[in-house]
Amino acid sequence: xxMTRNEAQQxxxxxxxxxxxxxxxxxxGGAPFYMMLWGAxxxxxxxxxxxxxxxxAGDLWGALVAMGFILSFVIGWKLSxxxxxxxxxxxxxxxxxxxxxxxxxxxxxxxxxxxxxLMSLFISIMAMFGYVVMGLWLxxxxxxxxxxxxxxxxxxxxxxxxxxxxxxxxxxxxxxFFSGLYIYRSWR
Amino acid sequence: MPDLDPIIHxxxxxxxxxxxxxxxxxxxxxxxxxRKMLELTDGNLSVHLRKLEDAGYVKIEKAFVGRKPRxxxxxxPAGRAAFxxxxxxxxxxxxxK
Numbered sequence: 001x002x003m004t005r006n007e008a009q010q011x012x013x014x015x016x017x018x019x020x021x022x023x024x025x026x027x028x029g030g031a032p033f034y035m036m037l038w039g040a041x042x043x044x045x046x047x048x049x050x051x052x053x054x055x056x057a058g059d060l061w062g063a064l065v066a067m068g069f070i071l072s073f074v075i076g077w078k079l080s081x082x083x084x085x086x087x088x089x090x091x092x093x094x095x096x097x098x099x100x101x102x103x104x105x106x107x108x109x110x111x112x113x114x115x116x117x118l119m120s121l122f123i124s125i126m127a128m129f130g131y132v133v134m135g136l137w138l139x140x141x142x143x144x145x146x147x148x149x150x151x152x153x154x155x156x157x158x159x160x161x162x163x164x165x166x167x168x169x170x171x172x173x174x175x176x177f178f179s180g181l182y183i184y185r186s187w188r
Numbered sequence: 189m190p191d192l193d194p195i196i197h198x199x200x201x202x203x204x205x206x207x208x209x210x211x212x213x214x215x216x217x218x219x220x221x222x223r224k225m226l227e228l229t230d231g232n233l234s235v236h237l238r239k240l241e242d243a244g245y246v247k248i249e250k251a252f253v254g255r256k257p258r259x260x261x262x263x264x265p266a267g268r269a270a271f272x273x274x275x276x277x278x279x280x281x282x283x284x285k
Binding site for chain 1: 191192194197199202203206207209210211215216217218221225226251256258260275278279281282284
């Protein structure tokens with residue numbers, strides 16, 4: 001079979017273009033949506049923790065987290081109609097299920113639930129641990145975002161404990177949301 | 189030097205194999221998503237998929253997602269190897285003086 005250099009070059013360019021497109025839109029396409037969703041939830045939840053009475057803030061968090069889980073499920077469902085990875089998808093689901101169980105056990109047995117600030121910090125750090133693991137598994141930048149936000153959380157707790165909720169809203173939620181938005185826009 | 193694969197050489201099949209091999213080894217791509225991405229008709233995509241399936245390069249599976257029947261396509265290990273050899277052959281042509 002004969003082929004000129006130009007034709008070979010064109011074929012290779014086509015291959016790269018198709019592969020880039022599919023990786024962007026499918027294989028890791030859900031990441032920016034999850035980041036924007038949970039970034040917005042963090043922002044609203046921590047803003048509530050800073051400005052609202054503890055009881056109202058707690059109720060707000062409960063509603064936001066419930067909405068977050070439902071919307072995360074919807075995003076996952078939408079993606080599963082386009083591409084599926086038997087076994088792989090199950091492992092991700094099992095990881096997050098175990099994550100919820102272990103986080104609940106540590107919060108309960110460790111007595112974090114008696115201190116709302118510590119509890120939300122702990123859960124946020126655990127959430128970022130989830131990002132780190134997902135990054136190692138799926139897409140490396142998630143690991144760096146997870147580590148970066150963890151550093152912000154710890155520094156804010158040490159340096160400005162009185163404004164921890166505000167810092168978490170703006171920097172923690174903001175970094176997640178805008179990282180997701182940036183990835184989404186740059187992939188389009 | 190590896191030879192160009194006559195099955196994969198065809199432009200539409202080249203794009204199909206490029207798309208499928210971009211996914212993790214055990215991932216399957218849904219038919220409609222692939223069709224839209226490559227801007228093909230149902231019939232055109234089906235014809236090329238059949239040729240690839242006959243060559244043992246892709247595996248086609250029907251499954252239900254919720255209540256809707258869906259067709260999922262994946263590159264087989266033989267298909268991945270053939271595609272990789274084809275890419276190497278293309279690169280060799282470029283390096284040729």
